[in-house]
Amino acid sequence: MRRMSLADAAILALGLALTVAAWTAFAGRGAGQTAVVSADGQVVARLPLDRPARLVVPGPLGETVVEVHDGAVRFLSSPCTRQMCVHSGWLRAGGAFAACLPNRVSVRVAALDDRYDSINF
Amino acid sequence: MIRWFLFAALALVGACQAPAPSVSRHEFLAFGTLVSLSFHGVDETLEAHAVRAAMDDFEYMHGAWHPWEPGPLARVNGLLPLGGRFTYPPSLRPLLLRARELSRASGGLFDPAIGGLVKLWGFHQEPRPPGPPPDPAAIARWVAARPSLDDVVIDGLEMVSTNPAVVLDFGGFAKGYGVDRVIEHLRELGVRNAIVNAGGDLRAIGDKGGRPWQVGIRDPRGPGVLARLAVSGDESVFTSGDYERFFEYEGRRYHHILDPRTGQPARGLVSVTVVTREGALADAAATALMVAGPEDWPRVARAMGVEQVMVVTEAGEIQVTPALAGRLQWEKPVPAPRVRPLP
Numbered sequence: 315m316r317r318m319s320l321a322d323a324a325i326l327a328l329g330l331a332l333t334v335a336a337w338t339a340f341a342g343r344g345a346g347q348t349a350v351v352s353a354d355g356q357v358v359a360r361l362p363l364d365r366p367a368r369l370v371v372p373g374p375l376g377e378t379v380v381e382v383h384d385g386a387v388r389f390l391s392s393p394c395t396r397q398m399c400v401h402s403g404w405l406r407a408g409g410a411f412a413a414c415l416p417n418r419v420s421v422r423v424a425a426l427d428d429r430y431d432s433i434n435f
Numbered sequence: 436m437i438r439w440f441l442f443a444a445l446a447l448v449g450a451c452q453a454p455a456p457s458v459s460r461h462e463f464l465a466f467g468t469l470v471s472l473s474f475h476g477v478d479e480t481l482e483a484h485a486v487r488a489a490m491d492d493f494e495y496m497h498g499a500w501h502p503w504e505p506g507p508l509a510r511v512n513g514l515l516p517l518g519g520r521f522t523y524p525p526s527l528r529p530l531l532l533r534a535r536e537l538s539r540a541s542g543g544l545f546d547p548a549i550g551g552l553v554k555l556w557g558f559h560q561e562p563r564p565p566g567p568p569p570d571p572a573a574i575a576r577w578v579a580a581r582p583s584l585d586d587v588v589i590d591g592l593e594m595v596s597t598n599p600a601v602v603l604d605f606g607g608f609a610k611g612y613g614v615d616r617v618i619e620h621l622r623e624l625g626v627r628n629a630i631v632n633a634g635g636d637l638r639a640i641g642d643k644g645g646r647p648w649q650v651g652i653r654d655p656r657g658p659g660v661l662a663r664l665a666v667s668g669d670e671s672v673f674t675s676g677d678y679e680r681f682f683e684y685e686g687r688r689y690h691h692i693l694d695p696r697t698g699q700p701a702r703g704l705v706s707v708t709v710v711t712r713e714g715a716l717a718d719a720a721a722t723a724l725m726v727a728g729p730e731d732w733p734r735v736a737r738a739m740g741v742e743q744v745m746v747v748t749e750a751g752e753i754q755v756t757p758a759l760a761g762r763l764q765w766e767k768p769v770p771a772p773r774v775r776p777l778p
Contacts, residue, residue, distance in 0.1 A: 405659075406659070410659070415469055431643070432632045433635065433652075434637060
């Protein structure tokens with residue numbers, strides 16, 4: 315086998331650089347992910363996770379506030395008594411899911427390749 | 436040179452995953468909770484039909500099995516304390532018989548005759564109105580009466596109760612049994628690959644075009660997902676936890692999984708996750724193991740015939756059976772789980 319030439323090495327380096335670039339682009343935080351917000355089973359908003367946002371969702375008990383920040387989404391506040399939705403914290407991974415059942419609001423992180431198909435709790 | 440180019444090209448290809456198998460989802464409120472359906476490889480017409488069927492089934496079962504709202508089970512609960520023989524609605528028979536088997540297998544730690552105690556604690560109301568825990572004397576009376584499903588004689592389509600304290604509440608079981616019935620219905624319609632998730636408890640059949648379904652098990656205490664589990668073929672994943680329904684009074688927390696031996700909320704475990712084929716078994720076992728507590732749960736798991744269990748104790752320790760230990764992928768740093776073989 316011949317020794318590797320400079321051009322060979324350059325192409326190899328380019329290939330590896332592209333590999334790393336593709337990896338960081340597609341596995342990056344919040345990239346290509348959206349928070350799907352539903353009220354009473356109907357989708358009311360799709361919020362891209364790479365843009366900070368705050369959404370007020372009305373429900374039977376009052377207003378639930380959903381916040382997007384730094385590639386993640388959470389229930390900032392909700393008028394329910396148990397606050398399970400707020401305690402769910404930040405949702406980041408594709409397929410992550412939380413809901414405020416009393417106020418009938420749910421949030422799911424949707425990604426091209428969801429990490430989870432279903433959440434058990 | 437060509438060789439190196441091919442190598443680089445292959446490295447690039449390796450960085451891209453095969454396209455994700457398409458999964459379609461539907462969410463709706465039913466059964467007093469949020470139901471989520473996932474499908475793979477199901478055409479649009481069948482999918483619409485399947486979603487409708489699942490919605491109808493859950494709605495029917497919610498009405499039929501509700502212990503208090505007017506319906507077949509509420510009628511039974513009205514007649515049981517009278518002590519006479521009566522004809523019960525035939526649709527309840529398979530539910531009653533399976534619940535009785537599971538109750539016996541659990542040594543009474545799961546027992547649907549617990550309705551009176553659930554009512555004493557106020558957990559039959561959603562949301563529970565604020566207020567103190569029940570009067571200890573009332574709890575003591577209930578415990579002394581020790582109502583059990585074995586106090587109900589089921590004779591064909593007739594039943595009679597020998598204990599007036601028996602009130603049926605299938606809370607720790609109906610969800611699992613209901614998910615089983617919906618999965619059965621979806622299969623009859625021709626659905627091969629699906630997940631039916633009712634309020635966090637699920638049964639998954641088939642897979643996603645040769646790839647297993649990925650289930651995230653939520654951390655019972657912190658935010659996010661504790662562990663990931665790949666399931667395929669036909670498996671249920673059910674979790675009972677002290678965080679699902681509870682109230683606080685004077686700084687103390689009281690949750691809804693009640694120990695029929697003491698009349699009090701079960702102590703020692705924060706959550707129990709059971710993985711097995713049948714949803715009804717997974718549901719009843721998760722309840723019974725919560726009641727059994729941190730020392731005794733492996734014995735009850737063996738008695739009920741479940742081999743894959745994870746529990747989280749109040750002290751934060753994770754205990755897991757050997758059969759499940761190798762399958763869990765931790766999604767956050769956790770203290771080394773303690774492996775508990777079943778006796």
